[in-house]
Amino acid sequence: MKQEIVQALLYTLPSIASGFVAYYFFKEYGKSNTSLQKLKLVKESKNLTTTLRLQAYERMTLFLERISLANIVLRIKAKNDNKQAYELSLIHTIETEFEHNLAQQIYISDACWNVISTAKNTTVQIIRDCANDAAILNADELRKNIIQKVINKQGPSDTALAFIKNEVNEYF
Numbered sequence: 570m571k572q573e574i575v576q577a578l579l580y581t582l583p584s585i586a587s588g589f590v591a592y593y594f595f596k597e598y599g600k601s602n603t604s605l606q607k608l609k610l611v612k613e614s615k616n617l618t619t620t621l622r623l624q625a626y627e628r629m630t631l632f633l634e635r636i637s638l639a640n641i642v643l644r645i646k647a648k649n650d651n652k653q654a655y656e657l658s659l660i661h662t663i664e665t666e667f668e669h670n671l672a673q674q675i676y677i678s679d680a681c682w683n684v685i686s687t688a689k690n691t692t693v694q695i696i697r698d699c700a701n702d703a704a705i706l707n708a709d710e711l712r713k714n715i716i717q718k719v720i721n722k723q724g725p726s727d728t729a730l731a732f733i734k735n736e737v738n739e740y741f
Contacts, residue, residue: 622677636689642715656699695715
């Protein structure tokens, strides 16, 4: 009987040892596979975030181009000769464009958003200052005066665009 127990143990010990080795390898494989899946998810998430950030920078670049004083007065024509109506039309267009892009601020830095907001506010203020000039009597003169203001100097949109380009270059 004792010999039968020893013989049974001799047959079962290799099976038990193989079972422990297999368990250990499958356990490690499972950990490795889980880590690999987490790494893939992080990488995909980072790629998605990068794509969203780039799209936000692109949208804000387009916004700044659209509200650039030279571009906006060429794109938005006066419906009549009333300079106040033209002023309001320009400002309304800028505010609408800005509101349309408000969600982009979650994808760009606070500093960049502040520069963009400042460019928008400065652009509106330049339009208001030109419209408040008593020497300007109609919409066409307002339009010409706005163009004269930016013809030889960098406008607020240009400054903000330079900031965006610099930030994107640092990010990538």
